[in-house]
Amino acid sequence: MSITPASNEDDDHSGIGMSRVRIDRELKSVISDVLGIDPEQAAEFTPETGLFGHLPELDSMAVAGLLTEMEDRLDIVIDDDDVDGEMLETYGGLLSFAEAKIIEG
């Protein structure tokens, strides 16, 4: 039902790790699980969508759960030093962080 142009980029045929499309999908899925919102609503997140400090449900305990779930589903390790305000402020920040971690990993 998306009105954005269809992307040819899909991970199922790629041998070079997780594609951006798949990272985006997994990350939105984690956020919708943590916030208890419909996947459709999470699908509408843009890079500018505010997270920590914008969504009252997302307190430190919820953020910790979110990061731990990201580690599991994206197969990354998130260190103390990785966690800063910028990374958590917007959806785009979190997505860039996840992509960087996967490339690094």
Add this chain to the structure above:
Amino acid sequence: MIGNWQAPLADGSKSEELLVSFDEDRRTRLLVLPAWFDEANKLRRFTVEVMRRLDGAGLDSFLPDIPGCNESLAPLDDQTMESWREAADAAAKTFAATHVLSIRAGALIAPQELSGWRYAPQSGRKQLRSMIRARTIAAREQGLQETSEELSQQGRRDGLTLGGWDIGPSMFQQLERAETEPSDTQVEIAQSTVGGPGLWLRAEPDENPEQADALAAIVALAMSDRT
């Protein structure tokens, strides 16, 4: 349905603890071991909803407070994994449990001799990691610097308060190593089998009738196969 039971404490004394039960002296008597710490709150209603459905399916179930948890007056920082295992064993005997259903980290203390199920079992290490992370994030928000490594050292030495839970040094060290033992008799029920996202992930406690239906159906069907 709301009662109490006498749980053993490490010093040999007893502690009166809350018990939620559906007891009609039926053939299957299921001991329910709840999730721990923050997850206990998030899954409390779900856990009782599953028991309600099992009652409807003709199964007895017993959800005891373990010392230091939920409504317990026993100090949490006095508890260890051994004292919790003893409490779970004592609960199994007290209620003459025939089976066990453990939820998340509850699997870590489930009596080995009982057959049953482990719903989405969680290791102590992961449970701890998430709680320590919550604390470092909260500290940073207040302009304090706390690292996971420093906090872990402090936890091993003196114990640590994580998310309002006072975890003693023995419990802390045991949690760091606690993994669910493989079991031939306690079957793992993964969240993917129940369907939908695990309620422990939610930022706020919630409920989900479909998931409660699914978990209760898995247990009830397995029991009807055996009888």
